[in-house]
Amino acid sequence: MKKLINHPDEVVSDMLQGFVSANPQLEYFKEVEVIAKKIKEKKVGLVSGGGSGHEPAHAGYVGKGMLDAAVAGNVFASPSPDRIIKGIEEAHMGEGVLLIIKNYSGDIMNFGMAKDLAELDGIEVDYVVVKDDVAVKDSTYSTGRRGVAGTVLVHKIAGAKADEGASLKEVKRAAEKAIQNVRTMGMAMSSCIIPSVGQPGFELGEYEIEIGMGIHGEPGVEKTTIKSAKDIAQSLCNKILEDYDYSNSEVAVLVNGLGSTPLMELYILNYEVAKLLKEKNITIHRTFVGNYMTSLEMSGCSISLLKLDDELKGLLDAPCQTPALTIT
Amino acid sequence: MAVKITVKDYMTYIELVTQKIQENKVYISELDAITGDGDHWANMNMGFGKLVENKTLLEGMTFNEMFKKIGQLIMSTVGGSSGVLYGSAYLRASKVIGENQVIDLELLSQILEAKLVAIMERGNAKPGFKTMIDALHPAVLNLQNALKEEKSDYDALQELKIGAIEGMNQTRDMEAVKGRACYQANKGVGHLDPGAVTMCYQLEVLVDFLCSRM
Numbered sequence: 001m002k003k004l005i006n007h008p009d010e011v012v013s014d015m016l017q018g019f020v021s022a023n024p025q026l027e028y029f030k031e032v033e034v035i036a037k038k039i040k041e042k043k044v045g046l047v048s049g050g051g052s053g054h055e056p057a058h059a060g061y062v063g064k065g066m067l068d069a070a071v072a073g074n075v076f077a078s079p080s081p082d083r084i085i086k087g088i089e090e091a092h093m094g095e096g097v098l099l100i101i102k103n104y105s106g107d108i109m110n111f112g113m114a115k116d117l118a119e120l121d122g123i124e125v126d127y128v129v130v131k132d133d134v135a136v137k138d139s140t141y142s143t144g145r146r147g148v149a150g151t152v153l154v155h156k157i158a159g160a161k162a163d164e165g166a167s168l169k170e171v172k173r174a175a176e177k178a179i180q181n182v183r184t185m186g187m188a189m190s191s192c193i194i195p196s197v198g199q200p201g202f203e204l205g206e207y208e209i210e211i212g213m214g215i216h217g218e219p220g221v222e223k224t225t226i227k228s229a230k231d232i233a234q235s236l237c238n239k240i241l242e243d244y245d246y247s248n249s250e251v252a253v254l255v256n257g258l259g260s261t262p263l264m265e266l267y268i269l270n271y272e273v274a275k276l277l278k279e280k281n282i283t284i285h286r287t288f289v290g291n292y293m294t295s296l297e298m299s300g301c302s303i304s305l306l307k308l309d310d311e312l313k314g315l316l317d318a319p320c321q322t323p324a325l326t327i328t
Numbered sequence: 329m330a331v332k333i334t335v336k337d338y339m340t341y342i343e344l345v346t347q348k349i350q351e352n353k354v355y356i357s358e359l360d361a362i363t364g365d366g367d368h369w370a371n372m373n374m375g376f377g378k379l380v381e382n383k384t385l386l387e388g389m390t391f392n393e394m395f396k397k398i399g400q401l402i403m404s405t406v407g408g409s410s411g412v413l414y415g416s417a418y419l420r421a422s423k424v425i426g427e428n429q430v431i432d433l434e435l436l437s438q439i440l441e442a443k444l445v446a447i448m449e450r451g452n453a454k455p456g457f458k459t460m461i462d463a464l465h466p467a468v469l470n471l472q473n474a475l476k477e478e479k480s481d482y483d484a485l486q487e488l489k490i491g492a493i494e495g496m497n498q499t500r501d502m503e504a505v506k507g508r509a510c511y512q513a514n515k516g517v518g519h520l521d522p523g524a525v526t527m528c529y530q531l532e533v534l535v536d537f538l539c540s541r542m
Contacts, residue, residue: 074407076367081415113412199366200368
């Protein structure tokens, strides 16, 4: 394993200390691994988080117009309830707190327990669960669809709604509207190494790629050989368009890199996505290209489409200023 | 001889579990890499390591305080699904143990049942979902039956162990319903659930430790 770290056990706190020294407007709470805004506003608090390894998610989205606090777990492992409670306390300004959870068993349990405990302390807490990964069948019996890059767009929408001074109920409604309208599909070209494990979780051959792989290296829908950016764009977009009706709509596009895919390739992919959507008569309102929700050094990408109505468009365009996303 | 576990004994047991986990690094990591993301061993090792680090503190506590502290330490150190599940289990166990300072077999049975119920509730999971529950559930049932049949403590403990091992082995043919393994095309069929394996280790080590002193 060749990694720029000090010790596998220290990666999360070392990272967040480096993060906060680059972003002194934010505060870092050691031990509980929480990043929170220093300047508090009276509004509904927004908290997200999850395992580390997805940087800039989630700490990178703490700031004006998005999250109030982000809670980091160990690499690819949900943060524990005590950490999440600290995040809730930091975000709580008397108007209630909304948790934005990605749909994984561990996150659901830990955030669920934190919600129960925070409510015992008299804090009003509600939550939404993002499940945008169309590679997995939706299900109420099993864990079901994973939450992936579309989560960033949910942070943006919910953050803008909370900034308007909306109630917890209203912020939750807007977040759920975003969740209902966002779909993501990804692909991986290489594996990643969890520092404490020291070796790749899976292997892909030199010309092999996996369509639909999850952001922790969970299996996708199909292993195939590397194709052109045009073919990849088509394959990922088609899977999304089969899942949800985007016809004649306006959308936000998020072309996301998984960690070690050059921006050059992400822009090439975006060029293909833009052409493809135009052919299908889908209007692009705004595009994001970059590493928004990564998977350590995995190479690959995901494409997210958020279908917009007037409300979502307004919320998406509202200004925000965070380390990883600024809209002016 | 009858089972009597003191706080000090329990800490010895925790050290033995830690050792068992350490010895199986490669096996557990590889098993988890097949169906999960390969970090189960590292997380469990970190959690139990933390308990051993806090040995002096834990040994100075009552059982009630000790279980609460173990729950909090595991929850905050292990993280992920295992952390919150073992954390919930120990917090529930601390309620059941109350003021008792010695655990006999009857109380052990109640503690294990409380842990099982806590894990099932927090995980919203049942036996057969290919999880740690599948090792614990049959172990608890076997122990309860043995107690009903008034078997000797030694025999009852052996029944507990058999339940845990059989339950763990049955996860090989199960389809995962919760957790990362459920994303596999074959739902992890053909592989043991790593969570069930580490749960089984804890029960096996408990039985071997208690029986070795009889």
